[in-house]
Ligand SMILES: [Ca+2]
């Protein structure tokens with residue numbers, strides 16, 4: 534037998550002993566835990582002594598894994614919190630390259646406790662012939678900010694009044710008061726002939742406008758369909774809450790048809806009645822006035838009034 538072989542045999546024997554010992558300890562450990570009554574007192578004494586380090590080791594392992602699980606759990610809670618925050622309140626972007634997103638966020642984050650300058654309720658809608666388009670979504674379409682399509686095309690975010698149709702809007706959480714110049718704006722969807730530099734050449738569907746502070750007593754704005762003065766429905770709508778940042782309450786920039794309460798001698802109103810003007814310019818084939826929105830320029834909150 535060579536030295537090398539002897540060493541190998543020795544190693545094999547040691548390994549076998551360790552293996553047997555490991556199996557013995559393992560089986561005794563199981564027996565101790567699962568069925569200690571099967572063992573003699575001597576075996577218990579021997580086993581307890583032999584197993585003590587394993588119990589300590591096992592306890593240490595358990596503590597280690599428990600700690601790891603706690604850490605993983607903590608990380609998971611943190612991740613879930615972060616995900617929750619990102620879902621309920623997206624990070625605001627001020628990037629002008631994506632005005633749609635930032636405007637959407639602006640609308641979404643609007644504080645419900647603050648009054649909007651826009652009309653809040655449709656009190657009455659009576660479409661005329663050719664009208665009614667959009668009536669199923671009337672609140673969504675005519676309450677809130679306008680969504681104009683610019684000078685050269687008709688916006689589709691509208692309800693069609695039809696020929697002779699009438700709609701009454703109410704401001705609930707706010708009221709319109711007479712300040713300097715225009716006090717509110719009515720938005721239709723007129724458009725001009727390209728290139729859009731002549732306000733007299735375009736497609737107009739006109740309406741007359743009446744106002745009231747109580748919903749019962751009305752005063753009509755003087756109007757003339759020949760010149761369109763005093764009519765709603767002839768100035769293109771430029772403000773679009775979904776696509777640009779043009780203020781819908783700025784009569785110089787928003788487009789739409791502005792009205793000044795001073796012209797009818799009222800200090801405050803809460804109701805606007807818009808009536809399609811029949812047969813304007815012989816254009817009986819039109820579907821009448823289309824309403825996009827009504828917005829206060831000079832608007833103030835009504836105490837304790839919510840939408
Ligand atoms: Ca409002």
Ligand SMILES: [Ca+2]
Nearest residue numbers: 711712714794
């Ligand atoms: Ca005014």
Ligand SMILES: [Ca+2]
Nearest residue numbers: 722723738823
């Ligand atoms: Ca129209």
